[in-house]
Amino acid sequence: MALPLALSGQDLIGQARTGTGKTLAFGIAMLQSIGKPRKNRKKPRGLVVVPTRELAVQVSEDLVTAAGKLGSRVLTVYGGRAYEPQVEALKAGVDVIVGTPGRLLDLVKQKHLDLSQVTALVLDEADRMLDLGFLPDIERIFKLIPEQRQTMLFSATMPGEIVGLSRKYLNRPTHVRAEHDSGEGETTPQVRQIVWRAHRMDKIEIVARLLQAEGRGLTMVFCETKRACDMVAEQLDTRGFAVAAVHGDLGQGQREQALRAFRNGKIDVLVATDVAARGIDIDDVTHVVNYDCPTDDKTYVHRIGRTGRAGRTGISVTFVEWEELTRWKMINQMLGLDFAEPEETYSTSAHVYTELNIPEGTKGVLPHAARSRAGLSAERIEDLGETGRSRTRGRRRDEREERPPAARTPRQRRRTRGGKLTQEGAAPVETLEVEPVDSHSRPNEETPAIITTDEVARATAEPRRRTRRSVVQDEPVAQDTPVAAAPPQDTAVAEAPVQEAPATRATSRTTGRATSRSATRTAPVETREAELVTPPVAQPVAERPVAAAVPEPSFLSTPPPPAGKEPERIIPPSPFAVIFQSPDLATDDDDIAPSAATERKQQRRQARGNGGNRRRAG
Structure with missing residues (x-):
């Protein structure tokens, strides 16, 4: 019904159910009026405005199918794509443009699109464009198109706003309704x-x-x-x-x-x-x-x-x-x-x-x-050169990647019994190496601490006793251990013989504790340089007083912890007694603040004095 009117060049309003072929009704008439493309004609002659991007793609496909014999150049213009391909197509020349209002106005503003030669304008799904708020954009598009044109509006429903728009911009339109007499917007009977x-x-x-x-x-x-x-x-x-x-x-x-x-x-x-x-x-x-x-x-x-x-x-x-x-x-x-x-x-x-x-x-x-x-x-996603902010969505079941579970590192555990390692968890015993010191080659340097073989043997062979503080202690040294005489100050310190006890050493910063979780595992011995303490006067061994029952500290022994002093308890004489008293910050030089009565008396005296002065002045 609408095709003969459209071919004659009249303005019309087409209303029909969805799926009845409204696209071909205006598409065939538009392509027929435009004719075959020409090389010297690059500006568009037909314009189709649609509300959504998906509808623009579908209308373009239908028009390309209908223009198969004519070879008309159809371009789809909508947001979400890059501008460059659309601009290149406009420069090459097009006959029909199908697009959304926003992108059309953007290309016009950038001076890539010229609508001054459009002879046929179609608004597809016009009521939807009004619902989406495209009325100001549509009015701007109408002003960019020549007044001598053919305008067609197509939709399945035709509210009152479309009728008002048609009265303003259409020239004596014909309303074609492919509906029953039962009413507007009737649903599809199939x-x-x-x-x-x-x-x-x-x-x-x-x-x-x-x-x-x-x-x-x-x-x-x-x-x-x-x-x-x-x-x-x-x-x-x-x-x-x-x-x-x-x-x-x-x-x-x-x-x-x-x-x-x-x-x-x-x-x-x-x-x-x-x-x-x-x-x-x-x-x-x-x-x-x-x-x-x-x-x-x-x-x-x-x-x-x-x-x-x-x-x-x-x-x-x-x-x-x-x-x-x-x-x-x-x-x-x-x-x-x-x-x-x-x-x-x-x-x-x-x-x-x-x-x-x-x-x-x-x-x-x-x-x-x-x-x-x-x-x-399974469907490939195209790179459209999308503009605007990036949008993401959740991955579907077939897109999810199953991540393998992370491998756990096994823990190394040692079996102990009564604080001692068993045969399964026994750790290898570390042997201590003692480097001999040549005193003649380095006479002016300080001699490092020397560890005797007896101390090394006791540290590696004898089992340690576990204490409450997890500290390994050595047995006390015997009292009758001979003490070697200290060498003179001006001579180099010679290496002590193995049979004699080492010289007295100063306590270093690290206390030489051998803390370990097992009894047989010993901590590695750190060989550090320590200063040798030499007494000012050498005394014979016989004249020196012997301390009774005071063991000499060994190299691997730990000094006993200091006895903790319990703080004194403050017991008030009475639960109502004042324990803390705020200090008096006042001094003798501070003036006492006057009372309210004193201030009032001073104010009265000042008022009387001022009045008397005024009388004298008068």
Whole structure:
């Protein structure tokens, strides 16, 4: 009906159900009026404005198919892609441009696009553009196009705003309606509609069983918000279904990847917001699920119109929660449906299996034998040179990488019994090496501490006793040990013989403790240079007094810890006695603060004095 009027060059408003071929109705007329492309004509002659990116891609594909014999140059322009390829195509020359309002105005502002020679303008899904707030952009586009043009508006629903827009910018338009007399926005009769009242926590279980119905093809699930869209897609992916999500927070490459995988059959479930509810034409869509109740009657009509297209049949299932009953009753009244009181339904209800032809005993998880789809990862994602901020989403089941568990390093444990290592956990005994010191070669240097072989033998052979402080102590040295006479100060210190006891050594910073967890394991002996303490006057051994029962400290012994002094306890004489008293910070030079009465007397005296002075002055 609209094609003869469009070919004649008249302005018109086309209204028809979804899936009736509105794209070819204006596309054929536009391509016919433009004619074959010419080399000297690079500016576009036709312009199609659409609300969403997915719809722009689909309209461009339909126009390219229709212009196969003419060879018309069709360019798709929308956001989310790089500017450079679109600018290069505009420089080479185009005949028809299909794009979204935002990117069109950006290219015009950058002076890459000139709309001064456009003779045909089409607004596809015009009501959706008004809902998205594109009215100011559309008015700017109208001002950039010559007044002598053909303007066509096409949509499945035609609200009053579109009529007002047509009166302002269209020249005596003809309104063509391919509808019955029952009313505006009537739904497609090929779609069998089912409306159930379901609980929010049980809807995902019903959807999982619906997806296992006999004869089910591709399925679209519509959600109200982006977060709900991601949640439903993740839940279905966990249950084993090949699913992908499409919404505004995803990058353009990810959105096109999901739609290509859905068209090619690599996934069979597409969870989307209302960005995919307008004009998307995909074959073999048998089921449409309104996971969230639509906001109005127009949204409901466009959603269920994704199935039952071009004479095919389909099934639509709508879930209505208890708090959404009022909204649904308004939609039901506007469209004249028979679902004013939806039936209360759960995943275990018997009518779910009978109405959707679901086999008995079906559960909410897809069996492994039925998981034959390749999945979203099988579809390659294109590098579109996306602009704007980077957008990410959760990885699907087939994209997750299983990380191997981290290898644990085995702990080395030693078995002990009574503080001593057993044969299994015995550690090798470290031997101490003593380097001989040549006093004649280095006479002016200090001689390091010399360890006798007896001390080394006792340290390596004799077992140590464990004390409370975990300190290894040596036995006291005998009292009758001969003490070697100290050499003179002006001569070099000679090496002590092995039989004699070593000279008295000064205590170093490190106390030489041999702390260990076992009795037989000894700590490595550090050979450090220490100063030899020589007495000022050498005394004979016989004249020296012998200390009774005072053992001489050995090299490997530990000095006894100092006796702790217990602090004195302060016991007050009475629990009410004052223990602390704040100090008096006042001094003799401080003046005593006057009282209030004294200040008042001074003020009276000053007032009298001032009055007397005034009388004398007068």
